[in-house]
Amino acid sequence: MQPRLNRSALLLTLALQGCSLAPGYKTPDLKLPEHYREQTSDGPWHSAQPADQLSPQWWRVYQDERLNSLQQQLLKANPDLAAALAHFDAAQAYASQLHAGLFPQITASGQPLRQRQSDNRPLRGSTQPSVYNSNTAGFALNFDLDLWGKIRNQVAAGDAQAQASADDLAVARLSLQRQLASLYVQLDGLDAQQQILTRSLDDYAQALQLTRSRYQGQIASELDLTRAQSQLAEAEAQLDDVRAQRNLTEHAIGELVGEPASNFQLVANSQTLNLPDQPRTLPSTLLQRRADIAAAERRVFAANAGIGVAKAAWYPDFSLTGLLGGQTQGSGNLLSAGNRFWALGPLVNLPIFDGGRLDGQERQARAEFAEASAHYRSQVLHAVREVEDNLAQLRDLQQESLDEQAAANAAEHTRAIATHSYEAGAVSYLDVVTAQTAALQAQRQVQALHTRQLQASVGLLTALGGGWQG
Template identity: 80%
Template sequence: MRPRLELLIIALALQGCSMAPAYKAPTIDLPAQYREQTSDGPWHLAKVQESSPDWWQIYQDSRLNDLQQQLLKANPDLAAALAHFDAAQAYAGQLRAGLFPQITASAQPLRQRQSDGKPLRGSNQPSVYNSNTAGFALSFDLDLWGRIRNQVAAGDAQAQASADDLAAARLSLQQQLATLYVQLNGLDTQQKILTRSLDDYTQALQLTRDRYEGAIASEMDLTRAQSQLAEARAQLDDVRAQRDLAEHAIGELVGQPASVFQLDASEQMLGVPSVPGALPSTLLQRRPDIAAAERRVFAANANIGVARAAWYPDFSLTGLLGGQTAGSGNLLAAGNRYWALGPLVNLPIFDGGRLDANERQAKAEFEEAAAHYRSQVLRAVREVEDNLGQLRDLQREAEDEQAAVDAAQHTQTLAMNSYEAGAVNYLDVVTAQTSALQAQRRLQTLRTRQLQASVGLVVALGGGWNSGAD
């Protein structure tokens, strides 16, 4: 008994073994501060707080909030990502079952005939007879080298990565919706600008027609006024066409057919949220795509352990217990019972290089996952820098464009007054009105781009920017 006890102790001790390398997340140098600057100075390290899942509320628009809630409930792509996550969890559960003994029950009532020419058949054996069998079978892999445990660890990590994929899909869809909504809001403002211009151009055309009929203005002035009005109408039609496309895309995101989905023109202009002057680069660590990439590195590391364990003997325990009769009698009677118990050992001898190739594949997949992780981090830093720089530069451009709008509107007023006084021809009026309209539309386009850059910055940081000073 003593040798068996020692073998059992050794087996239990070996169950703590693992062939996987000690895991360490790939290292990459994050900037202590971003190169681009906010109006309050450079970004620097600060204490990270939890981000708000409803990050779009910084735009203070109730309709945007309602649309985001509809997206969470009805978007089919999000439903597909959720189903993929559920499947990953179920697969991890399948792998985890390998840590436990597997017990199965079977029953086999048979009526069968044996061949008259069966070798070694006894003369008194019947040709047709019954055979009833019922029993239990047990198998348990001792997992001395950690193969199953590493499979479980890899499966759990993949399930965690799938959860992060779900969060990344949710964040991406929310970004698409917010970006489209910002575009729609900007197009609504463009419509207002063009509608006001159409009113002005219509009045100017009537004034020119009256002057033409009174032989004060030339026919060229009249045709210029008509052309200007028609061109503004064409621009309004183009804006409406763009708005239709944005509206249809929003309907798709919230799970509604474009044929029935409709959003009325917004009466509220969105404001660009204020970006804190101190944001830590560690905010990137909560990005779900980065978290998913890190979990896949961990899973690949565990799979190296699985591949290495295949080189070693696989020990398992097997057992059988049951009863068998020839058609009658008690299956549980002592004379009808059968049982078996013993170890099973599998040891690879020659496999043509398969195990070596499996291990090399596992190591290469680890390097691939690590490189992908580093790529994700670099992409995240670039996205933050891009959107931060856009916010800064677009703000300066908007301020300059606002000055251009003010000057163009003043010029338009002067030109119209001078035309009514007969001091200039209508070409000066057309030029001034066209410049004023173009400046207003450019300013609105810049504001839309600022809002979209702010959405991009929020998402690049994983959803929001709650931070506090150390």
């Protein structure tokens, strides 16, 4: 009968080893559309999957080698990214610490002592020496049986937090890449603005020379001359402003790629970036690839495991302890039979009264789960809005760009007519100034819209987690 009872106890212990008091995990439910309003979709919405990632070099759709080189330099030298990587390494190390709780803990100790005992020590024998040696060496073992899944849930929560930290690293990397791409697009637009203003300055300088000649020949008035001078000076001021903006943008790019602003310089780009073609349809499942959503989902899982840890604290904690070693009074073999000591047995720890501490811990764990779930839903809704915003921007800016280009063509035609008419003496120079100013503004507005389109495309690529291919 005794062996059968022993086997039954062993089976019961093994069964309890698989017990977990954490609630069954389920990703928070979300009522989301199956497609984006701005585009049709070819698939329904699904919850975030942390393992689903996109190709990291999403910026290559712009086909610019200098941008690619800057992005590679950012990955190597950006200090904020290095800090995020160190934080991820720390999270991984903490998770490995939690894993150690699943295994027996064995320690070794040694203690050679020379000591004196009090003459008035209770129960001291008359033959005991006052000063003596005490040499002790041994091993200690402790193993938590984890019958209620407390340690296993701590490990699961630690692993989930480490996965969330990996996603946080991806979020930091993508955010810095987006900043760099947006700044590079802005720099490209400023270079194009400089080219437009430089061409206009040449035209205005020629117009001023013509007006000065006509003034000297008493064909044009001094008013025409001052208008031409004012127009040229205003265009030069606009060019100075663009150069100032370019300097600030260049400094910001240098900081992102880990270069001091004093040493960093990018030559002006003679060709503007092309707007990449986007797919005709974008499935909502692309949002599964966003690292911030994946991180939020992993934190919901970790908070759910935390409930299991808090609930397990209500139950008795069973552990197995053991000691093995030897002790002498300064001489002799520590491992001889007479000097050895050992102990082996279970330890049970059961909470009786804690003043509400355990109840507070469980309520805290449930509140943290509710907080993590709400944050996950908020993150997904924010992600959907970001995609919709950039899709709408690209659509609206495309039509606005077409309209503005038509206005720029008309303004250029008006400028040419006004210039020829002035040379023929049919109109005043005010008509030329008005036409030239309108043409310049229209050209700059066309270029500004192109830059905004490029920035919206960067926003869409990053809102989808880093592109639409993978």
